Amino acid sequence: MEKQNRHSQREASIDRILRSSLRSGQTASSACVGPEVIAAWTEGTLPAAEAAAVEAHLSSCASCQEVLAVFARTEPPAAQPESLWQRWHMRWVAPIAVAATAAVIWVAIPDEGRRLDDAFDRVQPTAPREQPAQPNVAALQEKPAEEISSAPKREKNEAKSSPESSRLEARADQQSANAPAAREREQDAASPPVASPAAAVPQQEPRPLADTAAGAVRQSREAFAQPVEVVSPDPKIRWRLLPDGRLERSTDAGKTWEPATLPPNVRATAVRALTATAVVITAADGREFRSDDQGKSWNPVQP
């Protein structure tokens, strides 16, 4: 240890001597290398013999060292060698891991997305919701108030155990909705039907559906997953929106379907049957088109 200390002290002395003396004035030798050779030497393009001769000169010529030092300061910092983590194939590890985790969660807990939709609906107090089937409404009305209010807390367990749970929860929200919302729902009940996953099931009676922002988000998102069927006020006239944006029409209560024409370059994302002959579609870019002749001709709806 003592020997090591002595060595490092002596090397520190050498360090001081070199620092104080090497920088004092030196003279240039007669055969200084020019800028072209310095440039080629720094790029490593000189032949080995010439490079060695240049290096020998540079090591003993203060004048050239001075130029070399200024040259070194003009050089932008070089890119450091990439660490293992920075290599291109490793850069994808984190995003892939996140995506894989998200996919696993999505597959393992499929109801999670629906609960998010319901949660989104809950923050919209005026958002009218889909009318549940009558038996469920009756059953819900029989439930004590505290059980209704505790429904969201049990959401996770029930979501997995029963597909009805989210609908029950939605119903509970409806119970707690304020009076204007209830009035709005009554108005909605008289409004024409709008495409919705729930409407995909053929129904005997036209079902009033939500036409609010929250509902539209859910409808447009899910409209891409499966064909959406919309029943007009005349139960025999129905419209079906396909996942690829095409529209079909049935005049025999959904037994047979015929393709309907759409406005040029329009991909439908939602459809509303206003009457037996009048229908409104919403395009992917948000524009709306109305047809009053069962889809034979379309006119843009002015906002």
Add this chain to the structure above:
Amino acid sequence: MRAERLDDRVVRQLYRQSNAERWGLTVDRFRFALEESVARAQQAHGDVERYLTALHLEDLALAAACADGVETAWDHFVREHRPVLYRAADAIDRTGAAREAADSLYAELFGLTEREGERRSLFRYFHGRSSLATWLRAVLSQRYVDSIRRTRRLEPLPDEDAADALPSRTQQTPEPDRHRFVSVIAAAIAAAVGRLDARDRLRLACYYAQDLTLAQIGRLLREHEATASRHLAKSRRAIREDVERQLRGQGLSEAEVEECFASVAADPGPLNVSNLLEAGRKTSLEDRST
């Protein structure tokens, strides 16, 4: 000195590679540039064809076109290379002093100077041995150093009464032993440094004399800065061992060796190892030859 006429086949092949027709250069004009380059480096290269294929041909063609005043070539140079020049100038001196050198260099490249009525561009000194960007930086560095040296020459000598002109502490308090020890160790260090490889000496000079950072040294010597650091430590260790050996060889006891190192630890005094380096290098070469 002009090189021998180059083979037509080789010239045409290099002409195609250089993309010289982009600037409207003729094959003969490009041949002239190639032959100038070969003549310039003839002493260092035996294999002409190998030398030619190692050239930065596109830059050589661009420089030749700029020297001839081809407008499209100048537009390209201004767009691609002038920013390099000014960035380098700003990196050298942020106060703008190097900008003057860059502007002056740019004017010379454009060929504002005339000789016998003929426009003479600095581009005639570019022979494609490095990239044009690196050459520009090297020329700018040379010009900047020259301007600094001119300034130094114009500066007045220090006042005799100035503090800097006072004799050093070593001279003020003469200590015969210390003076002897300093002289002995300075000579030993110079000899030890002289025995190092050229690359090691250059690394020491860059670090101690030119105050370059390890990263800058690494870029100059095309090695990683950690490698540069290791080599510097290794050189210091080699110098220390060499100096110890020399001092012992002169009959100094271990205590005296220690005293030698201690004498320069606090104040190395007015040593000028660099002046001794050349002598040390010559001694080293003689040692190796015998």
